[in-house]
Amino acid sequence: MFNVRSGPRVFGDVYKASRTYKQRCQCRRLSGQAAGSASRLRRVQVIGLVLAAGAGTALFQRSRRFGLREIHAEAPVEMKIEKPKRKKGLPTEDNRDLISSQHLQVKRSWENPGVYAWGSNTGKVVAPDSNETLIKSPRRIPFFDGLLLRDIRLDRNFGAAITEKGDLLQWGTAYSPDVTQPTPTLKGKDLISVSLSRDRVLALSSSGKVYSLPVSATDQATGSKPPESSWLPFITTPSPISYRLLTPPSLSSSEKISTLTSGLDHALLLTTTGRLFSSAASSTDFPSKGQLGIPGLTWTSRPPGPYDQLHEISTLRGFHITYIATGDTHSLALDRAGRVFAFGDNSSGQLGLDTSPDAPFVDAPALLPLQNLYAGSGLTPLVTGIFAGGANSFFTVDATRTPALGEPQPSQQAKASERGLGRVTAETWACGLGIYGGLGNGRWTHVQGTPTKLKALSGLWEYDEARGVVVPIRLARLAVGSTHAAAVMANVTYVRAGSGVGAGEGGELDTNWGRMWCGGGERVGAVGDGQEE
Structure with a gap:
């Protein structure tokens, strides 16, 4: 008999059985796929192992072909500690000699004074007794061994020097082609400085003549x-x-010439009262580019009298001039307030002013706006020195940190020392012809009217042990040639070690060291580094 209620149960059992069978089939398929994947993975691993083994065999055979038998780890480097150079029981000066070779060189240069020269020798100036035309590295001139000099100036074709006794020495082919040693010429005048023009030698005596x-x-x-x-x-x-x-006109009884400098065709003479005079200094060419500082003065308009008579630069009356400098055809003057006046040729920007084809020179002293170089920097500049040569000009500046406009006063925020107020930075600026690298700014510019900073001689510091403070390193001297320049640093601390008054003072580690800088063109070995352009 057919039971209606049992129908769905049978159908449900059949449905569940079919679903279970379907799941089992899916599981079998999945397990089969997994087994296939595993077998393929094993085959890939085996193939990879075989390839790796083959690559290793090939690498081993290749290494054997090129002689690479074995590879060893690098042996550790044995550390060697330098033994101390200082020795117990030695005098302080002997210890300094052991510590620094430069200290020994400086000391020997004091014990054996002399003159080193290098560059072009076509005029028999750098090496009077040699026929070489180029001296690339510093070489002593034997004549000056053991001599002390008051001053020395070198031109390509002639040289001049002032001996310790105040006599003038001359040499070079322009002086005499047959003379191979410096020769005394002007004697018994007690000369203190010398300067060179195109074809004349100008010398200043201690009496002001x-x-x-x-x-x-x-x-x-x-x-x-x-x-x-x-x-x-x-x-x-x-x-x-x-x-x-x-002889300058109208000098007072106590006034005399104190400083002398010259260019190719002109000369500047500074008196003890700060007055400035100019004159022609060459017998072949009269100054024609405004370098005399007298507006309208030319060969045709000159006053009656000798062609090389002195003219007072009346524009600078009232300014106490303290330093003067001359290039080939331009002039610089610095007063005691730190103001710089420039006049003469400006075709290369050597006056520190913008160049103009319509006005290639300035025939009256012009005040240079050097304070514009520090606009917005919080620094107040004071020019401390001027130097010139060729078509280049250099300025040394003491820049003092001051509160900027709108900056809080030190008492409102912090101490002045903590903010650097009053700190002085010594800097050097240059302008003019830079195509030969004579400006020392790492560039080769034809015209540089705006002064550019010479980084190698700016922002230098040292620790002053006597005062216990950090002080700026300034320039002691700067000599400027036509395409190069050389500077001597005015170091405070170490250059006094064992020298001068109180010799031997200071610690055993205080040593003298090199303080000279050279820069510019190397066309004729002027830098002295043994190279030539």
Whole structure:
């Protein structure tokens, strides 16, 4: 008999059985796929192992072919500690010699003074006794060994120096092609400084007299010789050589010439009262680019009298001039307030002013706006030195940190020392012709009217042990040539070790070290580093 209620149960059992069978089939398929994947993975691993083994065999065979048998780890480097150079029981100066070779060199240079020169030797100036035309590295001039000099100036074709006794020495082919050693020319005048023009030598005596004599020995022997007083009263004798005396007009009884410098065709003379005079300094060309500082002064408009008469630069009356400098055809003057005046040729920007084709030179002193270089920097500049040569000009500046406009006062925020207020930074700026690298700023510019900072000589510091503070390193001297320059640093701390007054003072580690910088063109070995462009 058919039971209606049992139908769904049978159908449900059949449905569950079919669903269970379907799941089992799916599981079998999944397990089969997994087994296949595992077997394929094992085959890949086996193949990879075989490939790795083959690559290793090939690498081993390749290494054997090129002789690479074995590979060893690098052995550890044995550390070698340098033994101390200082020795117990030695004097302080001997310990300094062991510590620094430069200290020993400086000390020996003091014990054996002399002159080192390098560069072009076509005029027999750098090496008078040599036929070499180029001296690439510093070389001593044997004549000056053991001699002390008051001053020395070198040109390509002639040189001049002042001995310790105040006598003038000259040498070079422009002086005499047959003379191979410096020769005394102007003697007994107690000279203190010398300067060179295109064809004349200008020398300043301790009494303030300025002597102008020709470079050539022939002209000195054949030219006009002024009378000189002799050891007999009221009796004069002609001078052994020809020379001229340059005497400024209207000097007071206590006033005399204190500083002398010259360019190719002009000279500047500074008096003890701060007055500035200019004159022609060459017998072949009259200054024509405004370098005399007298507006409208030319060869045709010059006043009656000698061509090399002195002219007072009236524009600078009232300014106490303290330093002067001259390039080939331009002039600089610095007063005691730190103001710089420039005049002359500005074709390369050597005056520190913008160049103009319509006005290539300035014939009257112009005030340089050097304070614009520090606009917005919080620094107040004070020019401390000026230097010139060729078509280049250099300025040394002491920049003092001051509160900027709107900056809180030190008492409101922090101490002045903590904010650096009052701290002085010594910097050097340059302008002019930089195509030969003479500006020292890492660039080769034809015209540099705006002064550019010389980073190698700016922002230098050292620790002053005597005062216990950090102080700026300034320049002691700067000599400027036509395409190069050389500077001597005014270090405070170490250059005094064992020298001068109180020799031997300081610790055993205080040593002297090199303080000279050279830069510019190397066309004729002017830098002295043994190279040539």
